[in-house]
Amino acid sequence: MTETIRPGRHRQQITIVSETFPPEINGVANTLRYLCLGLVDRGHQVTVVRPRQSHEQTGLYPNTGSQLFSHELLVGGIPIPGYTEFRFGITRPATLVTLWQNNRPDCIYVATQGPLGVAAVAAAKRLNIPVLSGFHTNFHSYSRYYGLGAIERILSTYGRWFHNRTLRTLAPTRNTIAAAQTMGINNTELWSRGVDCERFTPQKRSQALRHRWGLKENDLAILYVGRLAPEKNLPLAVVCFERIRKLYPNARFVLVGDGPMRANLEERHPDFIFCGMQSGENLPQHYASGDLFLFPSKTDTFGNVVLEAMASGLGVIAFNDAAASEHIRHNDNGMKAPLHNDDNFVHHALKLADQPSLLRRVRTKARLDTLDLNWNHQIEQFERLAFNPYTQASHHAPSKQSFPVL
Template sequence: MKADKTGNIVTGITQASGRRHHITIVSETFPPEINGVANTLRYLCLGLMRRGHRVTVVRPRQSHESKSEFHAAVEHLFSREHVVTGLPLPGYGELRFGVCRPGYLAALWSRSRPDAVYVATQGPLGVAAVSAARSAGIPVTSGFHTNFHAYSRYYGAGFLEKLLCGYGRWFHNRTALTLVPTRKIAETTADMGIHPTCVWSRGVDCNRFSPHKRDMALRQQWGLRPNDRAVLYVGRLAPEKNLQMAVSCFERIRGLHPNARFILVGDGPMRKRLAERHPDYILPGTRRGEDLARHYASGDIFLFPSKTDTFGNVVTEAMASGLAVVAFDDAAASEHIRHEDNGMKASLPDDEGFVDHALRLADQPTLMNRIRAQARLDALELDWAAQIDQFEHLILNQPPRNHFNAIKQQGIPLL
């Protein structure tokens, strides 16, 4: 195993030993909650269980919990959940953070010792899990799923950004390895002083998300005629998603194409204000499963204005659904979108370029349709199985943390 100069470990994707392992996933958010972290963990856990591993989940109690198909699948495959106390996350009332003593987890793991622990979130539950795993000598890996330090500027608390960066550095550097979703995030975490890291990307379910699920009746409900443009956004309706950029972009599109419609799928603190200021926008709320896939496939242009996402699963879901994505050259777009080939992307500071790209798609149906077709073809290559392969290898075949310290002391560059 070797590492490059930014702390990112360079490793081949190889099958683990083939032995059935016990892997514990610790997260403050988990299905049936709807967000990028929960979505990623859903595919991760199911993929690991299909390989025969025993997967145990430690998570907070969610508000209004109910059984879901996912939980039924977990039970069927003999995996277990340990639910701890959950309290509302400020600014994200529907999400909760976990409260748990390290001693509780240490006792739990002394009775049923995991071969590896993966901590997906850096809240109080994550801190307790890292402490318990370290004290028990269990290999522990963390994931950098969310740019919380960058969120602070969107909530009037930009002065906390350095403090949050310091906290993130402390948290992740207590684990043997931090998994990041893109090469750009590897650079960001290196700048924060987090090391070592390894890029672990995301797949997309191309059976669920498919252009074949386009629903003309739904488009008619949206008030569209056959050649009208459906501009789509899917995600949290919140300030950190840069939604004002999406609104400005759509209004420019509508100035040239009055029959275009803007459909914003999701929920969040901005929903009420959007509904009041733009009563003509279509706000269907949170959609799941096949209904979500139908909404994706019924769109034409997908706007992803976020500048804070670490990945953005919605980008690859939109590609799989055959949409023409407009995004900034960051997160998933930086990895998977080739400008004017399978999508459109603008540099991070270039808001006007973002709008211009969307206008070109709206004005040039031939370009839009070519990009939509190529996006679907490229999404078919983004298989979750390869990502599960890599995850399995990384968390089950990592050297102890002092191995990485020895590499640094010997002058071998880390990413």
């Protein structure tokens, strides 16, 4: 890849610390993929610190051809409760201090707030390296969906303590910034997300795939893409589809993704189409072959799938939160319901399903609007936040805080 340092821009070294990273499939990993690609393309040196995945060993390795990073440090890990396919990273701050003393980054971005993130922030503070954190996931609100609602306050307190030890916390929407500030997280900044409109496009619609789903040309494919997990509010999507099917018996519900709810859903709804995890060109083909897209989650900080569905020309129904709050104009390029009004969510889905002309207009507008949401602008915004004079002059994080009193 050719380095493209633009006039007035200097090559910087940035270290990205995350408990999840490609080829794992989730919103955080997807965001980091585009971030790393964009930074490397601009000539910056990117080092990644993450837990090792299957068939990997711990160690510091040079880049062996990956376009995502210049170097990486793989650390050990333990499974995350409820997310056993992912791992908390485990390492000592001293290990990172040694790494960064020998190859000092200009800035550190900690994308996740697990043990690896805590070690990274401690090491960065010890070395006076500017460190930013990302508010990617509402882990404190997830707890109620796993029978752990009693610790939600503890996790919220922990999150506040963690993020307030960093120079800035980057959040993807204004709603998320407001939620973070309500938690007591200071120094929040907006850093949003983009979408690859060359990869996600209506042109990848596949009649062969739709035929495998049992659909004729004018039948409706109701699509869900994401983790099949309690925090995604899937029961509402099921109710929504069942209401649509009463109007259109030939409609099919297509679920792309995997997770702890899949077995139960397959047992209770054998007529649903479970496609499992999709990647590469299969994923955009599945998107483009749908018609309506249900995003019932109330816990996502953004929801990259919303932009991917819009770019693919789908009629998106979501709550007025996360990505939908920023990018969907109700009854124009999608439909959005008040956050606590499930009936309204179902009503909007039924309206789109029952009005073909409205659905066509919404789908066309969704595609057109996402053409301006490319990743280049978001990478440039990240550069301004990570490498501006304020960050570089602030070789200290906010005042030292002890571990939170719960």
